[in-house]
Amino acid sequence: MSAAAESIEIEAVRESPVRHALRRLSFYLRRNWRYYLLWFVAVVIYSVIFNAIPMMVGRAVDGLIDPGVPAEVVVRRCWILFGLALVGGVFRFYTRQLVFDAAREVEYEIRNDLFGHLQKQPQSFYFKWRTGELMSRCVNDLNSVRLLLGPGLLSVAQSPILFIGAFAFMSTYSVKLATLMVIPYPLFIVISRFIGARLFRRSLAAQESLASMSNLVQESIAGIGVVKAYAMEGDRAARFAEANDHLRDRQLKLVRAGAAMPAMTGLLPAAGLGMALYVGLDMIAAGTLKPGALFAFTIYARMLTFPTMMMGYSVSLLQRGASAMQRIDEVMSIEPSIADHTESVQLDDLSGEIEFRGLNFAYGDYAREPALADISLKVPAGSSLGVVGPVGSGKSTLASLIPRIYEVESGQLFIDGVDVNRLEIERLRTSIAMVPQDSFLFSMPIRSNIAYGLPEDATEAEIHLAARRAQLAGDIEDLPEGYDTLVGERGVMLSGGQRQRTALARALALDPKILILDDTLSSVDAETERRIQTELSNVFAGRTVVVVASRVNSVQGLDQIVVLDEGRIVERGRHADLLALGGLYAGLAAEQEAESKDGVGAPITPDAVPSDDVLAGEFV
């Protein structure tokens, strides 16, 4: 008893997200009401014709048996049957096509909306949601929803109409018999409730298993380098086997529940027909029923078997579709935590002033301590800021907050004196060019990667200039198809240094007010880095620049340098001031200077430094 109460409670708790999901789904259905209206008309006409056919068979048989009916009447009835079959076929076509097309239309709309929604989600969302998980929702779940709307809806909506029609036609023979025939069908509701709930849970469980296995595979392949280097194949295979067995077990459970539905619903017409035989045969014997009725009734029972079984199958489609829609709805219900403010401030042009006012920031639930604490800092428009500090001190975080890819509380970060949360996101981000730490490239031609932030009508000249500035032009010329070379997934076709330079070119192609370089050149070799730096000094002019660096030498010429430690600013000033301060910065600088000077005998004279051309010839 208590278990039953508990399960009811679980049902009640569960019901609400499903309802929410179905409410969302109904929005799409309403949007396509024209399809559904036409479809409904077709279904009604079709069901009339569908049900007229067994009737006509019965009448023809009656004519055959009754010697009093002339042969030409029987033949005429057969011709009517012929005609009904033809016309019925036409409507049959539309009852299928319209609803399936509508399902595809809805699928299309949901997929578009889902994609658009994903594009609005901030980085914190992608911390929580694994790629595999999202993919599974975009692919498998959406597919289940489509099946719900297509075959599922078709059968669920059409079957009752067919039953009503069949009942009406059968009643013309005998109301009693017609009633007996359809009596078992309400049992269907009981069966579908009984098996349906189980089916729902099991399909949800199987989908979860599939998604987690998919994640495991994805991760194992993405990390194949480590797997091989550490001979982890056995461990990975064991984990996979575990997930694999889990999936199989859950799917077996689903198979058992799923097969029960059509098996049980298939019995319903049989029960009806059993009743009809029981009563009907005696009625015919008694002369109160024409023999043709038996033909008609058995054909009705047969013809209704398929829709009933489909209905049984549809229940599983509906359950699966509903749970899938719930999973989609779960994603779509997450309001992007970064969105344009309702009263956003319209700025025509940003000048590029950045100001942090007592900013605190933590990565949601993932860290015990805030990533940044009490950051107060002003970067005047057109000036440059260097951010240095040890690993995990919050350097990258600080830089990432400026384009608002993480949530910042209001009143803590200001661009041009306006709270960053009040700026239009697009205006803000188009004014900023950032080279993120991981130089993610898209599997497109290298040209398109460089032009990624440019408008569609970007000229070749712009792209080539950006490539030259990032010291990438030479590399591109050597690629088999030049600027048309596909870079592969995540840019795997390029070396680490080339990827970073492409990411740099992508940022330099823009004409931003604010340029952010987040430890950008770690995989670029010394000579290339030097050439890039020369170029950068031209690019920096007239822009606000934020340089995040692990090394002091990357920031020493900047207007302002802050040193972060454990999320706090511990030192600030210009290079010389900081050196004089004798703190963390000076320590870093000293260490580094010691390193670079060590072993160098004579001071470097200009003559000793080979020119770029010589270097290019020597090392490249």
Place this chain on the structure above:
Amino acid sequence: MSDPDAGKKTEKMKGAKKANSGDGGSDPFDEDALGKAYDTRILVRLWPYVLPYWRQVAMTLLLFLPIFVLELAPAWIVKSGIDRVVASAAAASATGTEFVVTDFLLEGRAESRPEIAKEAGPGFADWVDDQVGGFFDPPTDWSLGGWLAMLYVITTLVLGAMQYVYQVLMASTGQYAMRGLRKHVFGHIQTLQMSYFDVIPVGRLVTRATNDVENVAEMFAQGLVALITDVIKMVGYALILFALSPKLATWAFAIVPVLAVAAVIFRLKVREAFREVRVRIARINTYIQESVTGMKVVQLFSREARNMAEFDAMNADHRDAWNKSIRYDSLLFATVEVATGITMAVILGVGTGVAEVGIMYVFIDYMQRFFMPLRDLSAKYSVMQSAMAGAERIFQVLDTAPEVADLVETAAVGRPEEKGLVEFDHVWFSYGDTKGGETEGRSPDDIDWILQDVSFRVEVGEKVAFVGATGAGKTTIIKLLTRLYDVDRGCVRVDGIDVRDIPQRDLRRRIATVLQDVFLFSGTLARNIALGRADLSESDVREAAIAVEAHPFIEKLPDGYGTEVLERGANFSTGQRQILSFARALAHGAHILVLDEATSAIDTETEAAIQRGIHVLMEGKTAIAIAHRLSTIRDVDTIHVLKSGRLVESGSHTVLLGHGGHYARLHQLQSENEQGGGAAEVGSQQA
């Protein structure tokens, strides 16, 4: 400017293309290459996965016969009812007296409607009636209706139960078999060489192991067996109907050729449409996947609107392709239904005078059953086609032989003592052709060698560093040492044995590698350090973390060593990830330590900490380091300078500086950079 780095990648790409096309036919990842709906070759290959479950398969097949017979039965039950009541009614109307149903006689019926019995006589129907007819006569205390109704319901119940078992058996056999297939696919993927993963997107391999396998499972549940049994059933119905009344059967089946032609045409059209659908959905899914992984860049560059438009176009394309397939599918469905209806009209219209009413009933019933598989044909067809296409692509992955494979004889070598000796003996390598097949035919000058005739020896306990420009071949040395790739010429030896003679697993356990890209797996931090080594205790992990100074930041995490790593380590900074990778290498305690540019993105302070840790780690071990920053490797015993794949200088830091060659120049350049060439040196403020 000719950067060899670019050349290397060019070759890599060419090599990849070659590898794919060399696999004996089509590109395994060309989504356009779609299979047939029925391919014996593929089915034969799937058989081994089903074989262990042959008992279930046998049971399924055994169940088919009784199921088929039981499906035939209901029509005969109704027929005998009709026969009896019609005869009685006729008798009643003929004699005007009350009739007794149980006393019905065949002769009497024939007399009452003599024109019906033209084909009667000792036909098949009579034979069947003789065999089972008595069964349909109700016992004395039963009415005809009650008796037949009971028979009917019992038959259906038994049939339903058998069909349930049948369906569950088929689907579960599929699930069991697919578990085996999945396991095989995953295991095989792990054995493939690195160059394979360089060119094949992760998402596609994931699809092989998940969705493609699901499609094959679906075939087991719905398609394959049903397709065969459907054909058997259709033949069975046709044979029975022709036996019952050849004349009526001829009329009834007259429409079947028309239907068959229509089915063939629609099938071809549906196939074409499905092909388009698959190509388009694959494109959409790749696009979503890539967008999700690179969403940060999408947002930073405000590409949302344009990407939305691109996506919308793909999405609409996909929908349109589907709509086309839906049209043909619906046409087929409607055509079958029209045929069913017309057949009934024909049976009744022509049947008069040819067959009894009861036989007509059987005809109508069996013809409906005959048409049913045709109606489902397109649905089954699509299941089969997805399955065949999926299986074909799975097998193409399975057919990709690992280029780097353990020799059969490796076992014979056994496990030589671990010392930590590394030798490169006249090693030549290019990414273009890993097996040397094509390089043999060409002169060495035509090949973009990544390494040319590289020889060196790292003694036990020696610390060695490789320097050189990007693309000079530094990283390749590590890849050859750990045998992620095989050499073209020459030989790489570890502890005196050719690496090709050591089982890969054993080889890689001898070498602890710190890779450029630090990859973290989901799971706890502790697990990420132990990396599947069951013999590493918690304290081993902790010790390693303390040694590389990862312990302090791990301690600060909410769950310490038990903290779950988010996808790809998103909750750790690059520097933290690198420190973790040091802990990994340290914990694994191999005799050879390989550091691949691992220190480049770490700030000086952390790096100093790492250096201390590495010194501990390096003690008594052979170490090979690769770094851009010369400062990090100045303490090593020997520095090897690589230039365009050739070893140009070797010696200690001091020796090489004194030598005044490439190393000295590189060093000078770097010192200059570090002193005055800061990334943001605008104001040119010299310290």
